[in-house]
Amino acid sequence: MRRGNMEETAGERTNLAGVRHILLVLSGKGGVGKSTLSTELALALRNAGKRVGILDVDLCGPSIPRMLRVQDSAVHQCDSGWVPVFVGQDKAIALMSIGFLLERPDDAVVWRGPKKNALIKQFVTDVAWGDLDFLIVDTPPGTSDEHISTVEALRPHHLLGAVLVTTPQECTNIFSKGGGEELAKHAGVPFLGCVPLDPQLTQSLEEGKDFIQEFPKSSAFPALTHIAQQILDTSQRSS
Template sequence: SAEVIGASNLSGVRHVVLVLSGKGGVGKSTVATQLALALRQAGKKVGILDVDLCGPSIPRMFRVQDSAVHQCDSGWVPVFVDQEKSISLMSIGFLLEKPDDAVVWRGPKKNALIKQFVTDVAWGDLDFLIVDTPPGTSDEHISTVEALRPYKPLGAILVTTPQEVAVGDVRRELTFCKKTGLRVLGIVENMSGFVCPHCSECTNVFSKGGGEELAKYAGVPFLGSVPLDPQLSQSLEEGRDFIREFPKSSAFPALLHIAQQVSDSASQRSS
């Protein structure tokens, strides 16, 4: 039955982390991608499940948008981004005829697809499965949580930017986590300064510290601030090798630190 397959497809997955944001444009997919790379750098095997049905950007970030998804006995085989098979992806982007096809579906069909994504992908052994979600708290989020919960304890990372507005949006996410019983691993403040490509000095374009204040207010860990590195953003836009360029970026130390905290927090919980 589907239940049995779902259980066996997720049985080799040690930790599941959902990446959430209150609104679009805060760089949630970038953070999910960078977190996966930082975890890999720390020797972990990572899968990314992209349940953002309307704007699947993960395949493009890893330059695998033309990959086809194959079937095996236990479901879909995820797409590997490297020879070592240390990062695997599953995204709606792989299933669309043309990458620009927008997915305009009603709720039930979306929910059915998400359930299928969660249970029908043969992930194999993973230390972390990172789930990149659409902005906000919609049906998709509830479907994702409901589909994963029977199999694994779930943690969530909330991504915000330093401005007040984004912080207000994250409050709603915190309420969502409370209501659905999602454990908040912490808050990441993204784009919390601009790193000059010439002299590498970091300037705060927006007010600083919104994420940290919010974490205090909510009583959840503040995982760190990730600066905006224009060179890294450009490498993404131009489809250059983001994976290779990431360790050289100014965002890298911050993400390595965040990955370490996520690892520690996840392993404390399962011990």
């Protein structure tokens, strides 16, 4: 048994050995733009010349394949695990999503906890990512055992940090002055920025376009690139 565990651990190291930085994207509730931000961060980092992967473990509604217009793609396996779907003309973003494995988009919602946790651990360890500068992990909304499973599976690897996505409205009395910014001050963590709501951003996601390249004059563009730059700066300091 011990020998088998050692072999499994070695396999886990192999598939993530070429990933330099892992970034979790979280939200306290659904519908706040977590998957949108995951996708746009990946595009911004790709446009900065970085090799990027997205691991979509949002079992409540895996929307990133649709945002990147690869929802009909099929995944296959190689000797070292699942091969991710490569996105865009330059194939510079590698994507693995639970959505690729479901016959119907809502199938995973009714799964019980142990099945969800087992799949998340398998996703983390069994995807052949190759060499990546960043792996962005889009997690389910809220806080649950699924998040614990994700963090535990990633703990031995190069976890850069986490981005918490929230909305600007009032939360509780403690945070009544500014939503996410006040929350960041209270928690003593950096406030990365505020992305304004922009119909062009929604349009680009619905049409599967690269917002960073297509709408550089949008008010959301500098906000997204500023957040990506702070992540790049943090990754350079941690290297």
